Amino acid sequence: MRSEDTVFQPHYAVRSLQLGYLSPSRVPEAGALLVIVHEGQVLVDDRHSIFFPFASRQIPATDPVVGIGWVDDRPCYVVADPGTPAQPGTRFVGLRELFNHVDEESLGIAGRAVQVTEFLATRRFCGRCGAATALADHELSMVCPVCGQIEYPRLSPAIIVLIRDNDRCLLARSPRFPEGMYSVIAGFVEPGETIEHAVHREVQEEVGVRIRSVQYWGSQPWPFPNSLMIGFTAEYAGGQIAIDNREIEAAAWFGRDRLPRLPGPTSIAYALINDFLKEGR
Structure with a gap:
C-alpha cells in the first residue's frame, strides 16, 4: 500500500484546465485557444503544441465548436x-504518439478534446426516436427536439488491479499485447455491480485466483475512446492460476x-x- 504522502499524478490528468462548458452560441474571446481533432487524432505544430489561436482558423458554420474550459484563464475550444489537409508545419497525430512529446497537462486536454468530439460524432441522432439532435446551450449534452431525450458523454468505468503475494505480483498478457508484454488484470464494470465486485469478478474470470484486502489506489482518465481506469491493489488469498x-x-x-x-510509463498499469517495485527497495 502506498504511503499517505505519496501522490499519484497520472498522465492524462486534466489539472491546469479549469473544466467548464462554454455555450456554442458564445462568441470566442480574443486570445481564445483552439484544439483541432480529426478522427481521434489531434493537430500539432512542429513543436508538438496542441493549441492554436482561435482566430487562425476559418471554421465553417456547420462545424460544432465546443468550449471545454479555460487554460491559464484563456477559453479553450475544440x-x-x-478532413481538410493539414497546413505546412502541422500534422495530425494519435494520442499515444503524444505521450513522449507533450507535458501531462497538454496530454490531458488532448484526451478531453478527443472524447468530446467522439461524443459529438456518435450522438448526432436520438437513440429513442431517431430525430437529429442539437447541442445544448447550457451543458455538454445532445438534446432531441422531438422527444426530449438528453444524451451525455459516455464514460465507461474499468477496474485495474495489481495482485500481490509478498515479494511477487501476478501479471498476465492479452493476445492483443505486443510480444512479451505482461500487465495487471483489468476489465470493465458491468451494469448493476459495484467496482469492488468487478475487481473480484474480473480476477476470478481471467486468472482464477481468490483475492482479499482490496484497496483503492488511484484512477486515470483513458480516452481510448472513453474509459475511466479505477486502480486497486489486492492480496492473494489462494487458488491456482487458471486463465x-x-x-x-x-x-x-x-x-x-x-x-x-511492461506497459508504457504513461499508463496506470x-x-x-x-x-510495487519501490516497496522492495
Whole structure:
C-alpha cells in the first residue's frame, strides 16, 4: 500500500484546465485557444503544441465548436475537422504518439478534446426516436427536439488491479499485447455491480485466483475512446492460476527482480507495478 504522502499524478490528468462548458452560441474571446481533432487524432505544430489561436482558423458554420474550459484563464475550444489537409508545419497525430512529446497537462486536454468530439460524432441522432439532435446551450449534452431525450458523454468505468503475494505480483498478457508484454488484470464494470465486485469478478474470470484486502489506489482518465481506469491493489488469498483463454493467453507470478516487458510509463498499469517495485527497495 502506498504511503499517505505519496501522490499519484497520472498522465492524462486534466489539472491546469479549469473544466467548464462554454455555450456554442458564445462568441470566442480574443486570445481564445483552439484544439483541432480529426478522427481521434489531434493537430500539432512542429513543436508538438496542441493549441492554436482561435482566430487562425476559418471554421465553417456547420462545424460544432465546443468550449471545454479555460487554460491559464484563456477559453479553450475544440472543433472536429472534417478532413481538410493539414497546413505546412502541422500534422495530425494519435494520442499515444503524444505521450513522449507533450507535458501531462497538454496530454490531458488532448484526451478531453478527443472524447468530446467522439461524443459529438456518435450522438448526432436520438437513440429513442431517431430525430437529429442539437447541442445544448447550457451543458455538454445532445438534446432531441422531438422527444426530449438528453444524451451525455459516455464514460465507461474499468477496474485495474495489481495482485500481490509478498515479494511477487501476478501479471498476465492479452493476445492483443505486443510480444512479451505482461500487465495487471483489468476489465470493465458491468451494469448493476459495484467496482469492488468487478475487481473480484474480473480476477476470478481471467486468472482464477481468490483475492482479499482490496484497496483503492488511484484512477486515470483513458480516452481510448472513453474509459475511466479505477486502480486497486489486492492480496492473494489462494487458488491456482487458471486463465480464461479468451481475454488472457498467459499469466504467472513475477518477482521484483525478474519482471517481463511492461506497459508504457504513461499508463496506470505501469504506475501500479512501479509502486510495487519501490516497496522492495
